Amino acid sequence: MEDMKETVEQSLREMRETFASGRTRSVKWRKTQLRAIIEMVKDNEDKMCDVLFQDLGKHSTEAFRDELGFVIRSATTALDCLDKWVVPRKSNLPLLFYPAKGKVISEPYGTVLVMSSWNFPISLSLDPLIGAISGGNTVLLKSSELSPNASAFLAKTIPSYLDNKAIKVIEGGPDVATILLQQQWDKIFFTGSPKIGRIILAAAAEHLTPVTLELGGKCPTIVDHHSVSKDMKSVVKRISGGKWGSCSGQACISVDYVLVEQSFASPLIEMLKTTVKSFFGDNPKESGCLSKIVSKKHFQRLARLLNDPGVKASIVYGGSMDEDKLFVEPTILLDPPLDSEIMNEEIFGPILPIITLRDIQESIGFIKSKPKPLAIYAFTKDENLKTRILSETSSGSVTFNDVMIQYMCDALPFGGVGESGIGRYHGKYSFECFSHEKAIMEGSLAMDLEARYPPWNSFKLAFIRLAFREAYFKLVLLMLGLIKVRDQ
Numbered sequence: 097m098e099d100m101k102e103t104v105e106q107s108l109r110e111m112r113e114t115f116a117s118g119r120t121r122s123v124k125w126r127k128t129q130l131r132a133i134i135e136m137v138k139d140n141e142d143k144m145c146d147v148l149f150q151d152l153g154k155h156s157t158e159a160f161r162d163e164l165g166f167v168i169r170s171a172t173t174a175l176d177c178l179d180k181w182v183v184p185r186k187s188n189l190p191l192l193f194y195p196a197k198g199k200v201i202s203e204p205y206g207t208v209l210v211m212s213s214w215n216f217p218i219s220l221s222l223d224p225l226i227g228a229i230s231g232g233n234t235v236l237l238k239s240s241e242l243s244p245n246a247s248a249f250l251a252k253t254i255p256s257y258l259d260n261k262a263i264k265v266i267e268g269g270p271d272v273a274t275i276l277l278q279q280q281w282d283k284i285f286f287t288g289s290p291k292i293g294r295i296i297l298a299a300a301a302e303h304l305t306p307v308t309l310e311l312g313g314k315c316p317t318i319v320d321h322h323s324v325s326k327d328m329k330s331v332v333k334r335i336s337g338g339k340w341g342s343c344s345g346q347a348c349i350s351v352d353y354v355l356v357e358q359s360f361a362s363p364l365i366e367m368l369k370t371t372v373k374s375f376f377g378d379n380p381k382e383s384g385c386l387s388k389i390v391s392k393k394h395f396q397r398l399a400r401l402l403n404d405p406g407v408k409a410s411i412v413y414g415g416s417m418d419e420d421k422l423f424v425e426p427t428i429l430l431d432p433p434l435d436s437e438i439m440n441e442e443i444f445g446p447i448l449p450i451i452t453l454r455d456i457q458e459s460i461g462f463i464k465s466k467p468k469p470l471a472i473y474a475f476t477k478d479e480n481l482k483t484r485i486l487s488e489t490s491s492g493s494v495t496f497n498d499v500m501i502q503y504m505c506d507a508l509p510f511g512g513v514g515e516s517g518i519g520r521y522h523g524k525y526s527f528e529c530f531s532h533e534k535a536i537m538e539g540s541l542a543m544d545l546e547a548r549y550p551p552w553n554s555f556k557l558a559f560i561r562l563a564f565r566e567a568y569f570k571l572v573l574l575m576l577g578l579i580k581v582r583d584q
């Protein structure tokens with residue numbers, strides 16, 4: 097680990113020198129790096145799909161949708177919009193400040209640390225990198241130890257495409273992360289669990305480093321069957337896609353559990369079973385379309401959640417597991433105990449609890465009784481229910497009548513609130529995430545107001561009172577002696 101410490105310190109020195117040289121601030125440099133990311137993904141599509149298959153058993157179509165294609169799109173958007181993003185924004189200052197002028201310029205933070213997660217090891221590494229580069233920063237990326245093939249691929253390939261004096265990759269687990277967190281960074285961007293998020297925040301506090309924490313949590317899905325009964329086939333397909341179609345539910349925005357009225361639970365479960373069969377056939381293990389569980393540790397975690405006697409008794413579909421193949425069958429639970437671990441921890445796997453309520457309006461109270469989720473999904477056409485969800489609950493995002501799609505839409509900010517995270521990124525929000533918005537005020541020496549300066553008197557106090565209210569006409573009258581000081 098002494099060697100690693102030296103490597104980290106040496107990398108940091110080099111990145112700081114590069115940043116100080118000013119090279120990464122130029123739009124030309126940023127664009128060259130963004131083009132290189134696109135080229136790297138396009139040149140290495142097969143290799144990337146291979147590593148994603150080795151680490152997670154991801155089908156190449158799923159890998160392209162969730163990772164490669166997503167990254168190409170994100171880098172292309174940044175490339176297309178960068179000229180617009182970097183333009184200083186003029187601020188219209190109130191007359192009070194005349195003749196000063198104001199603007200906001202986005203300046204890079206400097207040298208930033210990005211720590212990524214294993215479930216989307218390519219996109220969750222490259223997408224923040226795109227933001228950091230767009231902002232003009234130098235970056236050190238720590239990939240996740242739990243996706244070792246993707247991590248090794250990134251460590252080997254990134255230096256041959258990108259400016260390796262400005263962008264570096266370090267592989268490793270918690271011990272390496274600890275060394276990294278002992279250093280001073282200008283910004284830390286972390287994707288991972290709320291538990292480790294707390295460690296990151298505590299380490300960042302040491303140097304007052306700004307952080308973005310992209311965390312997880314339990315994303316509830318409300319099914320208001322009364323208002324969407326005609327579209328139930330699409331509803332069930334979307335829920336199934338959101339639970340089993342993206343890394344086997346090992347996704348921060350995956351459907352964690354469903355809330356539905358008691359009377360509709362059985363039909364919903366029957367439709368879910370049919371949909372699972374239509375997605376993965378009679379033998380999902382051999383379908384090639386379901387990712388595996390990332391590691392033995394995570395497999396055992398899921399096994400523990402499922403083996404709780406109360407939870408086991410609630411299985412209405414699936415439940416089989418194969419530790420050698422790290423396979424967990426798509427599984428549906430009906431009303432597992434609400435105090436069980438599975439209903440209080442992020443599931444992060446292909447298990448779907450269905451929680452029944454007497455009235456779907458109770459879903460609001462249910463969600464409010466839990467930490468703020470990263471996403472809330474609600475299948476409903478009831479405008480009253482929609483309004484209640486928006487105004488009475490808090491979450492990173494709310495998506496009506498769909499799931500997970502909000503992640504792909506880079507016109508919307510992506511991030512959590514409370515337990516599900518701090519900050520947001522994607523599209524222009526990524527540029528902002530990695531830029532400090534610096535306020536610029538261009539003052540003028542052409543005139544000077546004595547009321548700003550001591551010695552203080554009642555006239556100056558009256559002047560300041562009017563100035564705060566922007567009561568310009570009265571200010572003129574005051575200066576002309578046409579209104580009395582005490583009348584203010």
Ligand SMILES: NC(=O)c1ccc[n+]([C@@H]2O[C@H](COP(=O)([O-])OP(=O)(O)OC[C@H]3O[C@@H](n4cnc5c(N)ncnc54)[C@H](O)[C@@H]3O)[C@@H](O)[C@H]2O)c1
Pocket residue numbers: 211212213214215216220238239240241268269270273274287288289290291292293295310311312313347348349442444470517
């Ligand atoms: N919001 C998002 O965009 C998003 C995306 C993917 C995953 N997630 C969340 O990430 C979690 C799963 O990912 P994970 O298992 O990689 O998370 P994790 O928190 O266990 O690990 C994340 C990173 O922290 C590092 N780490 C682990 N222990 C550490 C320690 N003691 N000190 C310092 N660093 C340490 C790891 O090396 C890894 O790089 C879930 O909660 C999921 O919801 C969020």
